[in-house]
Amino acid sequence: MHSVLQFSGVLHVAGGEIAIAPALALLDALAEEGSVQGAARGVGISYRSAWGRIAALEKTLGRAVTVKTKGHGSVLTAFGAEFAVALRVTAERCQALLDAEAPVLDARLAALLPTPAPLLRFAVSNDALLMQALAGHAVAILGSTDAVARLAAGAVEVAGFHFGSHQAEPGSVFAALFEDLTLHIRPAFRREQGLMVAPGNPLGIRSVADLPPRRARFVNRQAGAGTRIWFDRLCAQAGIRPKTILGYETEEFTHQAVAALIASGAADTGMGTRAAAERFGLSFLPLGEETYFLAQRRAEDPSRLEAILEDLARRAGETCGYAPP
Structure with missing residues (x-):
């Protein structure tokens, strides 16, 4: 000790x-x-x-x-x-x-x-449900790309990541993960993400395309976060230049922090989970569902992660905005 x-x-x-x-x-x-x-x-x-x-x-x-x-x-x-x-x-x-x-x-x-069993070290993208299941382990909260980098460097045993689509884009860091035969990648849970807005949606926002014309004050996630990657992809699909979005450079590091700013009136909208929106009493405009993954090296004992995955599946089935993988 x-x-x-x-x-x-x-x-x-x-x-x-x-x-x-x-x-x-x-x-x-x-x-x-x-x-x-x-x-x-x-x-x-x-x-x-x-x-x-x-x-x-x-x-x-x-x-x-x-x-x-x-x-x-x-x-x-x-x-x-x-x-x-x-x-x-x-x-x-x-x-x-x-x-x-x-x-x-x-x-x-x-x-x-x-003498306790050695703790698993995790580097994960932020998620409130995951934090509950990982209580007692060593956890570093990072963006998805940074979490993956920690695993590649051998600094942790498990990385948690998401990328906002059903399949990783070819050539991306996430696609390379699924091609790495030394890794065992498991789906942990599914969760819904969307635009969080003030109660009643006073600006009448319906999609990402509404943000620039309505001058909505946006709160972004940090570079490398899975939610930021997803939002940038949505902007590209809608033909929106990020610089036209008021507050695009304003960054927070968790879904809860984004929701808190909107609830306080300091911002109008931001992307996050339905669970975060409900916690702060915000309206929620769904943009899609994604899978959250946990990656572990095959050389590690898989049984140590199995109990956590079972716990996550149970929690996901009981929590609004989540579902088992």
């Missing part, structure tokens, strides 16, 4: 609370990149979320931590830079104490717990 204790302290100030690790990561990224957009990429959040975190931090502190420079992006204020240094010193000292305690915790747990 090897315990990893991660510092996740909260700073209490007169204006409220500040989670130290996320705040420090954003400030460091801003100092390195020199722009909020670059900082957002560096910490893996959207541009809008980054500005929201900065605004919340400044409100709590009562002081500006960033300043826009004309033609040069945004930089830390003198206060922001010193605040980042103070957070870093505290975080490093606390982490050193936690690192020293980890072996002590290992020894105590070893005397209490039986």
Whole structure:
């Protein structure tokens, strides 16, 4: 057993609370990149979320931590830079104490717990149903293409992916997967995807072709995500140039995050699962059904994945917007 204790302290100030690790990561990224957009990429959040975190931090502190420079992006204020240094010193000292305690915790747990079977490592495209079935395993949530790349690199035992059609396009990374005789690819479940819109569909959106003329504020998924690949294919089929879609460059990393922005009124539409739309009380315009796959190397013990696939099939049969494979 090897315990990893991660510092996740909260700073209490007169204006409220500040989670130290996320705040420090954003400030460091801003100092390195020199722009909020670059900082957002560096910490893996959207541009809008980054500005929201900065605004919340400044409100709590009562002081500006960033300043826009004309033609040069945004930089830390003198206060922001010193605040980042103070957070870093505290975080490093606390982490050193936690690192020293980890072996002590290992020894105590070893005397209490039986030796567990090694966890399967997963790299998967985001799906709420899948996350429930993978509780207790090591899971990295990525886009479909990145998940496949992790499997190819040997960094994980299983990759989860989808591509929004019944058959992978010839020459694509997904087509190559099905041709790889070293892999065992299993359908895990089917799910419905479509356009999520505000309740009642106030803009009268019926298809992807309606987005540009109605000036609908769109929320996209990150490059490499299976849903993004599907949406781009729909745009190409409809003869729509992505740049004509308002908000096409706005990216979120999960179906739930897209749905939350629409529910909050910050966006009008985005592509996602029926389950995500229902969870946030949104209207849903179906675009089609897809199969979600799990890929595992044939050299691995297939029985370890079998129980997960059976659990997924059961969950899919009980959940709106899903079906067994």
